Amino acid sequence: MSLERIKFVQSKFGSLFQKSDLTIFLNPDAPSYCLSFAFERLVAYQTFYPVVDQLETAGIKCVQNIPEQKFDLAIVTIPKSKKLARHFIYLATKAVPKGLIVIDGDKTSGVESVIRDLKKKVKIDTVVSKAHGKTAWFKTPTNLDEYKDIPSRIGGGFETQAGVFSSDEIDPASKLLGDIISSGLSGTGADLGGGWGYLTARALETKDIRELHFIEADLRALTLAKSNLNDERVKFCWGNALQWEAPKPLDFIIMNPPFHYMGRALPRLGADFIKVASRNLKKSGSLLMVANRHLPYEDIIKGHFRSFSELSGSKKFKVICAENPIKL
Numbered sequence: 001m002s003l004e005r006i007k008f009v010q011s012k013f014g015s016l017f018q019k020s021d022l023t024i025f026l027n028p029d030a031p032s033y034c035l036s037f038a039f040e041r042l043v044a045y046q047t048f049y050p051v052v053d054q055l056e057t058a059g060i061k062c063v064q065n066i067p068e069q070k071f072d073l074a075i076v077t078i079p080k081s082k083k084l085a086r087h088f089i090y091l092a093t094k095a096v097p098k099g100l101i102v103i104d105g106d107k108t109s110g111v112e113s114v115i116r117d118l119k120k121k122v123k124i125d126t127v128v129s130k131a132h133g134k135t136a137w138f139k140t141p142t143n144l145d146e147y148k149d150i151p152s153r154i155g156g157g158f159e160t161q162a163g164v165f166s167s168d169e170i171d172p173a174s175k176l177l178g179d180i181i182s183s184g185l186s187g188t189g190a191d192l193g194g195g196w197g198y199l200t201a202r203a204l205e206t207k208d209i210r211e212l213h214f215i216e217a218d219l220r221a222l223t224l225a226k227s228n229l230n231d232e233r234v235k236f237c238w239g240n241a242l243q244w245e246a247p248k249p250l251d252f253i254i255m256n257p258p259f260h261y262m263g264r265a266l267p268r269l270g271a272d273f274i275k276v277a278s279r280n281l282k283k284s285g286s287l288l289m290v291a292n293r294h295l296p297y298e299d300i301i302k303g304h305f306r307s308f309s310e311l312s313g314s315k316k317f318k319v320i321c322a323e324n325p326i327k328l
């Protein structure tokens with residue numbers, strides 16, 4: 001929820017957020033958006049670890065499941081995935097059986113189409129347009145069970161769910177890397193930003209891998225990965241890959257690094273993942289990664305590995321193997 005919109009809504013519709021309301025905030029992007037609420041009466045529902053970390057550091061209680069406890073007010077920040085947005089609204093109606101649901105988003109998140117669809121199902125009290133976004137609210141009780149999202153199976157038999165990376169089909173870039181890592185890897189390694197588990201599943205096709213650390217920030221994706229990767233060699237970690245330290249230097253790291261943060265482009269993230277890989281590999285270790293061809297990772301790889309080459313690719317993607325990390 002944009003700070004400008006919160007302030008505007010509060011000044012125009014002052015009685016909307018009572019300090020005494022027990023409030024659940026679904027998908028807040030950052031602690032600053034929660035400042036209008038009394039922290040002792042606020043719970044944030046957030047599954048993305050780096051944001052949970054920031055919220056908790058600011059003193060905001062976070063949950064990853066909707067609690068049994070009932071709330072008076074729910075605020076929902078609309079994510080880019082429309083299905084996930086609907087699911088969050090469904091969760092809000094369960095958390096607030098009798099009260100107010102406020103939904104909010106920037107236009108780029110698709111909030112307008114979410115509101116349009118919602119208008120067909122419930123009576124919306126008010127819609128406010130401000131600061132390139134919209135805020136709308138409606139009262140409960142209301143039945144929005146049809147908005148509930150459940151995991152579904154895609155090609156290859158993998159389970160995915162709305163809002164996680166490549167939820168509808170295997171990502172074509174990951175598929176290119178997957179075809180390379182399905183043989184030839186051995187020892188102990190890691191998958192940084194493992195998503196729902198595709199790359200790890202391909203890597204584990206070889207029996208020469210002893211142990212594979214699976215690091216993923218989104219708990220929804222990690223939960224799917226646990227059911228997709230039923231293999232004792234995998235050590236799951238819900239966490240921030242940028243802060244992760246391998247227990248011992250690794251033989252290999254595989255990754256299709258993110259370059260978005262909370263729906264916004266952030267190419268620096270991919271470069272930071274390369275630094276993490278270099279730091280956690282043995283001197284003889286290898287990084288195998290795939291990236292969109294236009295992303296300029298070569299300079300950062302040169303600064304952190306003694307050699308690298310392109311193993312495979314297409315017009316859109318490049319698969320890179322970088323070897324012998326430089327220990328800075």
Ligand SMILES: C[S@@+](CC[C@H](N)C(=O)[O-])C[C@H]1O[C@@H](n2cnc3c(N)ncnc32)[C@H](O)[C@@H]1O
Nearest residue numbers: 165174193194195198216217218240241256258
């Ligand atoms: C491009 S996707 C690749 C997913 C999977 N490896 C695949 O190939 O299908 C990048 C993944 O990194 C995760 N991610 C983003 N930032 C992260 C962070 N700081 N730490 C760990 N994982 C992160 C995202 O949630 C997403 O699942």
